Amino acid sequence: xxxxxERNRVELKYPDGRTVIVEILMEGAQLxxxxxxxxxxxxxxxxxxxxxxxxxxxxxxxxxxVAEDARSNIGNLLTxxxxxxxxxxxxxxxxxxxxxxxxxxxxxxxxxxxxxxREVNGVSLNSPEKALQTFGQLRQAKQISxxxxxxxxxxxxxxxxx
Numbered sequence: 028x029x030x031x032x033e034r035n036r037v038e039l040k041y042p043d044g045r046t047v048i049v050e051i052l053m054e055g056a057q058l059x060x061x062x063x064x065x066x067x068x069x070x071x072x073x074x075x076x077x078x079x080x081x082x083x084x085x086x087x088x089x090x091x092x093v094a095e096d097a098r099s100n101i102g103n104l105l106t107x108x109x110x111x112x113x114x115x116x117x118x119x120x121x122x123x124x125x126x127x128x129x130x131x132x133x134x135x136x137x138x139x140x141x142x143x144x145r146e147v148n149g150v151s152l153n154s155p156e157k158a159l160q161t162f163g164q165l166r167q168a169k170q171i172s173x174x175x176x177x178x179x180x181x182x183x184x185x186x187x188x189x
Contacts, residue, residue, distance in 0.1 A: 046128070046129060079093065086187075087135075087186050088186070088187050088188075088189060106128070107127065107128045107132060108134075110123060112155060119152075121175075122152055123144075124139065124142045124143075124144070127140055137184055141177070142175050145174045145175055145181075147165070148165075168188070169187070169189070170188070171188070
């Protein structure tokens, strides 16, 4: 394991090519609202290095090959981020992203740590079962819309697969 340690950031590079970055936000620090996509660092994937295209205005284009690779490697996709149920008044109202692997497909989709995913293609994510059901329905989707909340502001992200 190769490690790079900086003041607010730790980067771990594993022999299998995975890179994990832990960023430590200081109180009052602001995250960028316009992340710049980077090439995927996943090794062994036929789409390694292919980027998601940022079209601006919270819109992205996902190359079909990248989407198909993600759909056929769900296990790998699920290791790229961690989301937990977000509760309000004791009820699930979405899922909050707690971790995103730098350079991963999920990071290229413009999502950020702290985002609360509220809905996908108009379906409210108000239970783990509904989230899994919705995730399964995305296997054939050519367009995906995600409603989320970032630092108290409602946003909609749109993705086109082609």
